[in-house]
Amino acid sequence: xxxxxxxxxxxxxxxxxxxxxxxxxxxxxxxxxxxxxxxxxxxxxxxxxxxxxxxxxxxxxxxxxxxxxxxxxxxxxxxxxxxxxxxxxxxxxxxxxxxxxxxxxxxxxxxxxxxxxxxxxxxxxxxxxxxxxxxxxxxxxxxxxxxxxxxxxxxxxxxxxxxxxxxxxxxxxxxxxxxxxxxxxxxxxxxxxxxxxxxxxxxxxxxxxxxxxxxxxxxxxxxxxxxxxxxxxxxxxxxxxxxxxxxxxxxxxxxxxxxxxxxxxxxxxxxxxxxxxxxxxxxxxxxxxxxxxxxxxxxxxxxxxxx
Numbered sequence: 183x184x185x186x187x188x189x190x191x192x193x194x195x196x197x198x199x200x201x202x203x204x205x206x207x208x209x210x211x212x213x214x215x216x217x218x219x220x221x222x223x224x225x226x227x228x229x230x231x232x233x234x235x236x237x238x239x240x241x242x243x244x245x246x247x248x249x250x251x252x253x254x255x256x257x258x259x260x261x262x263x264x265x266x267x268x269x270x271x272x273x274x275x276x277x278x279x280x281x282x283x284x285x286x287x288x289x290x291x292x293x294x295x296x297x298x299x300x301x302x303x304x305x306x307x308x309x310x311x312x313x314x315x316x317x318x319x320x321x322x323x324x325x326x327x328x329x330x331x332x333x334x335x336x337x338x339x340x341x342x343x344x345x346x347x348x349x350x351x352x353x354x355x356x357x358x359x360x361x362x363x364x365x366x367x368x369x370x371x372x373x374x375x376x377x378x379x380x381x382x383x384x385x386x387x388x389x390x391x392x393x394x395x396x397x398x399x400x401x402x403x404x405x406x407x408x409x410x411x412x413x414x415x416x417x418x419x420x421x422x423x424x425x426x427x428x429x430x431x432x433x434x435x436x437x438x439x440x441x442x443x444x445x446x447x448x449x450x451x452x453x454x455x456x457x458x459x460x461x462x463x464x465x466x467x468x469x470x471x472x473x474x475x476x477x478x479x480x481x482x483x484x485x486x487x488x489x
Contacts, residue, residue, distance in 0.1 A: 183257055184330050185483045188476065191264040192322075199271045208266065209345055212239065229392055236342050244335035263334045267341040270321040273299065273314075277461070280310060284458045292457050304348045305437070310457070311464035312441045318468040319408055319440055320344055323475050327404050330479050330488055343397050398436065405436040408471065409443040411478075415470040416447025444468070 201207045216235055243263070250256045276299045283291035296310045303320075305313055328336035406429060413421040424446050428439045448467050482488040 183253065183260070184333075184488070185480055187257060187261040187264055188326060188329070188479065190261050191268055192476070194261075195265050195268040196274075198265060198269075203265055204269045204271060205266050205341055205345065206269075209342075232346065232393065236339065236346065239342065240335050240339045243338050244333070247334055260329075260334045264325070264329055264337055267325050267329075267337045268322060270317065272302065273317055273321065277314060277465075280461070281458055284456075289457060302348070306435065308437070308441065309460060311460035311462075312445075314461055315441060315444050315464050315468050316437045318465075318472065319405065323408050323472055324401065324404050326475060326479065327407070330483070340400065343393065343400065347393050347397050401436040402432075405440050408475065409440050411471045411474045412440070412444045412447040412467065415474050416444075416467060417449070418447075421446040 195203075216238075247256065247260070250259065276295050280292050280295040283289075283295060292310075296313070299305075299310075299317075300307070300313060303313075303317060305316065308316070325337045325340055328340045332339070406425075409421075409425055409428075413425055421443050425443050428434055428442065431439070444464060444467060448463055479488070
């Protein structure tokens with residue numbers, strides 16, 4: 183059942199580009215609903231409210247699928263959730279716009295598309311090709327892995343966690359309320375206000391760091407598995423030392439590990455004046471890796487190792 187859902191979702195995602203199939207559409211609607219409920223006010227620490235914010239749809243999704251006894255309904259609903267979680271039309275459009283600008287000889291416009299995509303996804307500084315490799319993992323391969331292992335709830339959890347890291351201001355209304363209170367007390371005690379402001383800034387940093395740490399550990403094993411896939415579809419002997427070097431490194435970010443292995447897995451004879459060479463090479467490599475992951479998942483499911 184999971185394999186059929188994956189095949190349908192991967193085939194349909196490219197053509198279902200309307201807002202009704204985009205994850206951000208439902209995410210922003212859920213944010214508005216969550217802010218209107220009492221749950222956000224009951225969980226005063228924002229860290230708790232963010233965890234509740236992620237947990238509610240995941241638990242509800244898992245319970246609903248537990249109640250579905252009909253195999254056809256399970257297939258339809260799980261496929262729909264998977265298509266929505268896959269949805270990254272904006273990234274695909276940016277890639278096409280980047281290539282068009284490059285073919286027209288507009289390097290400044292290419293850089294603007296690169297910067298915009300990097301900013302939209304809150305990604306670390308990296309080249310455009312490296313960014314596409316990372317987003318291919320984050321929006322497709324990682325979701326595939328969690329979907330197969332943990333079901334639709336696992337895919338939904340990962341996409342929610344990723345989006346929360348990309349939009350850390352999603353529950354910023356609470357922070358604004360705190361800032362209003364601080365401003366109202368400004369005339370009464372400047373020192374006390376400064377202390378409150380410092381505490382608020384520290385709390386926000388802790389909240390952001392918690393979500394980053396959660397995503398780091400969720401990605402820890404899958405990113406190494408996918409990096410191994412890059413070696414198999416690329417230059418195994420060149421990439422193996424890099425993969426082994428980073429295998430048990432808990433200090434390196436997942437994107438750095440994946441990108442370093444991906445670059446070693448592909449031969450780069452890139453003209454510095456050609457801004458399409460690196461992205462095109464790495465995108466082809468990423469597509470081969472995605473197909474390999476799909477083939478491995480199919481074998482594991484058909485042999486009964488994964489159910």
